[in-house]
Amino acid sequence: MKALLSLRPWLGVLAERRGRLLLGAVLMLATLLSALGLLSLSGWFITATAIAAVSASGYLDVFTPGSGIRFFAVSRTVSRYLERLYNHDTILRLLADLRGRVFARLVTLDARTLARARASQWLNRLTADIDTLDNLYLRLLAPPLVALLSILAFAAFAAAFLPIAGIVLLAILLPLGLVATAGCAWWGWRASHRRVDRQERLRVRAIEQVEGLAELTSYRALDAHRALWHREERALLDDQRRLGQRTAMGNLVVTVGIQLATLAVLLLGLEAFRSGQVSGPVMVMLALGTLAVSEGLGNLPMAFTQLGATVRAAERLNAQAELKTPLTGERLTSGGAAPSLDYRNVEVAHGARVVFSGLNLSLDPGQRVGIIGASGIGKSTLAQLAVRAFDPQGGRVEFDHQDIAGLAPDSLRARIGYLTQRSELFHDTLAANLRMGDPDASDAQLWDALERVELKAWAEALPEGLETWVGEQGRQLSGGQARRVALARVMLRDSPLVILDEPLSGLDAATAASLAKTLDAWLAGRTALLLGHDEAALPRCDRYWRLVPSGVGGRSGSELVKT
Structure with a gap:
């Protein structure tokens, strides 16, 4: 009962x-x-x-x-x-x-x-x-x-x-x-x-096997994983x-x-x-x-x-x-000018793994800072802290001199254009995916954004143009096309603070070089945090920092080194 x-x-x-x-x-x-x-x-x-x-x-x-x-x-x-x-x-x-x-x-x-x-x-x-x-x-x-x-x-x-x-x-x-x-x-x-x-559990096993097939095969763990799958399947069939x-x-x-x-x-x-x-x-x-x-x-x-x-x-x-999120706060009151972004003695840990311990970084209004580092070193964590995907365990992150821990997430994110590492596209039309950046954008503005990312000629050649469906996760597009559609969406957002995580990944050298010049012009007057594996994979920045593993004074995690 x-x-x-x-x-x-x-x-x-x-x-x-x-x-x-x-x-x-x-x-x-x-x-x-x-x-x-x-x-x-x-x-x-x-x-x-x-x-x-x-x-x-x-x-x-x-x-x-x-x-x-x-x-x-x-x-x-x-x-x-x-x-x-x-x-x-x-x-x-x-x-x-x-x-x-x-x-x-x-x-x-x-x-x-x-x-x-x-x-x-x-x-x-x-x-x-x-x-x-x-x-x-x-x-x-x-x-x-x-x-x-x-x-x-x-x-x-x-x-x-x-x-x-x-x-x-x-x-x-x-x-x-x-x-x-x-x-x-x-x-x-x-x-x-x-x-x-x-x-x-059976669904999770099936997804693991499909998505991790290459890794399971490489490490010769496919048979062991399949045995677990069959065990779950037998138990379910028995029930x-x-x-x-x-x-x-x-x-x-x-x-x-x-x-x-x-x-x-x-x-x-x-x-x-x-x-x-x-x-x-x-x-x-x-x-x-x-x-x-x-x-x-x-x-x-x-x-x-x-x-x-x-x-x-x-x-x-x-x-x-019953799960409650700690992400509550007041509405952001600052204007639309390029803000500053400051990380002050930030400490972040994911379980037992320390990502940052006492990290400090400052972006002045209108300044572009590039963060270089290997995969898994903590670059995306910097971006997630800025958009308040979660709060640090120690220290603080300030948006325009306001502690973002006291700001409402939706109010903060309305001022930030964030290109994530993955090109998140939905099973809808090209126009609908672009308008996620600006729901009120006209067709002319959509075409202008596509032209900036060098996709206008491609989109015009499509039988249905802007009404073309891009498929689940943008599967009807190539990796480079999906990346540029996601970037065009960020441009439509027209935010004073821009965070671009691997903005030129998946592009050929000529397209990446041309797009880097476009971004250089578009980012003028905006505060920008650019994340990549090396300097060549980013538009021009005012300063570059490299994230490296820290071993100083027995600390763990990653630290910033100026390049």
Whole structure:
């Protein structure tokens, strides 16, 4: 019961659309009641017709029950269609709500918090875990409630003709519903609960193998990694097989229970028919109506066997929601002039690895500083500190003489143009990717930015021009083209402080030299922090510093040496 409390926040989200959910439940109930009416009335009508055929009078009003059968047949079809259409639309809306909320919380987390898990794990929260929650209404809340109402309704209907039949139906079907819900949930809890984590680990292993195939092969670790993958896969398949067996057993119990209830009602009806309490058609109607109740109970074992997975997904999302970012502060108040940027006695460590210890660096307004160093030495860390991806453990970073630890991240980042080491492009049009730099940019401004990075002729030759889709991660573009699109986006941002991490990487020598001249002119009057492996890979800078491993005085990490 305590574990079920993890569903409470998500039930609150469902409650925000309670009007749609209530209407969806009404459609589900209408479908089930139509099925009950159709089978019950059909049984009555067929039996009554047979009796009328051999009776002395031979008269039977076929029009009234015939109309009822047609009504229930049409209403069942229509209500089923509307229920599926309406409820699935509701679920898609709910999933959109859930993803929006989870993503909104995710983007506020600082880099240190995000580093606690792999990107694939965060993605799994945003996709698979939220998809698992769609069971909450469509399979775990509405169906058992509808099944309960249908049992009570049919038991009351049966009791109106034969009171003992209504009592027997309640005595058999209510415990059967409890077995189909709480019993199946308890039986499948452990396997379904751990399945969520095992699926995530299997996805992570698959991504590791694909992305790290070259490294795993080089270090001859491919077989060992594949063995781990297969181990996770076998464990997951064992759980899925176990859940399938228990779902089948739950369905068997429900089916046998319905058959026993039908047999009991039929025997009671026969006895009542012999004593003259009910007619033959009524006896058959009650028996067939009992069979129709299975439509409400039949899907419950499969849904509730997976309850543990839904709860585990909610637990994981709740744990993510509890993560708090320390990155809060006041709005930046300085104007639009080129700011200064100062690192004062900065200390940064990633776990046990010290990156900086007492690092100092100053950029005056309008000054360009180049930072040279090998991969992994800490260049990108300098950029992340400046945009407040995370705060240093010691010292401070100042933007225009204001400690950025006291500034709101969105307010700070609005003043910074940052080209990251990776060219982050989205599966959208070229224009949409460029307008991430300036949402209000006109087409003319987009073409101007493309011309600056020497992509205008290429873009004009595209059949759809600016409306060309660049593909996931810009896969429709070459590495150099994607890099220049990302750079054009930074140019459109027109920020007074610019940070460029490897701005000329992936370009041929001629293009890199030409683009370096363009950047030299564009950076005039801006404060710029330029990061690269060597001076030749950067536009002209006023000063150059080299990041090297530090060994002075027993300190660890990296230090700056003037070149």
